[in-house]
Amino acid sequence: MSVHDSREYLRKIPGIVYGLFLILTIFSLTADYFFTFLNLMNIAKQASVLMVVSLGMTLTILLGKIDMSVGSIMSLVGVITGICLHNSISIPMSMIIGLVCGSFVGIANGYLIGLSNFDYWIVTFANMGIAQSLALVISNGATVPGFSKSFRFMGDGQIYGVPISIIIAISITYGIMYLTYHTKFGSDVYSVGGNEQVARYAGINTGEIVFKTYVLSSLLAGFAGILLVSKVNSANPIAGAGYEFDAIAATLIGGTPFDGGKGGVLGTLIGSFIIATLRNGLNMLGFTPPIQYTLIGFIIILIIIFDVLNEKYRKQRGEAAK
């Protein structure tokens, strides 16, 4: 990413923040009890789960690809961790077992896409089905309920009223930001996303970068799954379904377009707050879950359409200027 692109991306950020404030204002005026400290912290908890998944999604979209399997990985890791905890395995060990199992899906994605050059859409979509199915098989279709207080602290606890989960999510975001801006891996991700062929000719092992990114994405999704289990105090085998869609939306709102090689993770942080606020606000306005699904789907697709049109317009303008 050149300096110019970076500046252009950072110039987008205030706009996204204004968008978030606009949505917050609208919901505060229309929904009772929306603008209370308790509810805002609730939104922060919801956003922190989404934020962690979206970081992985942002990395894959920066590569010019996508990872549709993150939602199912969340369910799978959540269920495995939950079952481990119920079999009185220690908390860190259960989390590690869950994350390792989830990363196998990422390894499969990365191997097939990065090293075997399969189409990323169909591979991650097929793996989405496989991971979802495995989550159901392992839990036998049942929710794993009730965990110890120390495990729940991570997703549900707070220090001076600030949720622990949001602190964790923001630190992970900071870590990924460091990774993308200050390491060789990060700049390689941008290069591969910008133009894979050129990156290969420039001596970058593109397959390896793709592989690593997908594994990282699956690890982040897995951690988000653990956070979700800790937050809602139960591991549901289909809890993660639909998160991939929210994560794509959060990434696009955050200013990372589908083209690849452009954007960054800072916007994704705010994007996930916007999506979480939307979900929470619609809930507070008293819409039933089916109507919420439809509305959210509709809003997200509108946001994506707007983003794609905007990108198209900018490209045309750029060509005209030349």
Next chain:
Amino acid sequence: MKYKAMNFVLKYARFLILIILLISLTFLSPAFMTFKNITNVLGQASLLIIVSYGMTLAIIVKGIDLSMGSVLALSSCVAASFIKSGNLIVGIAVGLLIGLICGSINGIVITKIGLTPFIATYGMDWISRGLAYVFMGGTQIYGFNKTFRFIGSGEIMGIPLLIIEVLLVTLILSFVTYKTIYGRNIYAIGCNIKATKLSGINTDRIVISVFAINGLLAAFAGILYISRLNAAEALIGTDFTLNSIAATLIGGTPFSGGEGGIGRTIIGAAIMTFLINGMNLLEISPYWQTATVGFVILLSLFIENISKHFQYKSI
């Protein structure tokens, strides 16, 4: 010579898979090769075949349609409410119209706005599933009259009507794709959309029409499905999308577009239906089904890759 033999094997790999599947299932489960089971499987397969035809057309133009299962649910739920109140013809017409509209919206969003087919149809998937839930409000519609049930479960001279309907759809679609200019244009778009556009073909209109046909086929399959099931609810048809993708790919229509055809999809759909039926008969947990379908998709990608490799070498 070695490559030629390999090519031959790969060309007929699908038949081989189907035959191996049939033989092994016959040995594994005594209930498999019975007249009752086979007719039951054919009934299931015919619905999957209709949905997979739509998916095949979408994949040939280098797209995909993830919304087919939900469009099927939405259109059949709306149709069911009309049919239940006695308006048979209106119900079917409205159901088909909803499918057509959903498909056209997919096509327009993909061509005119430039969204990737995956995202556009995935959005449509959530929206139409949500609308189906809103429309039904958590209830079910069941117990249709005899005339409507005849469409999906009737027989004419011992032949299930469903099979005749599938044959009809097959004939129409194979005529359209293999014998008309429109059909050749579909393949041309799949091979190279830019070249097709530059040679003066209105590619946008063709892609939109392909997705409209998709929606129509999904709605048609939905109407047959509720007629066969004698009930309609918002959550039907969830596994049709993934199954039809698997049926198309394992049938030999490659994901890269511009090749394959609906004839191959029949074999793919048969493989998928026998596989799922076999798993049910062997009492394997239904939770494994999605994983199996996912593995079939990955397997067909491998076959596609290998056959491309050998084709390249044999030239």
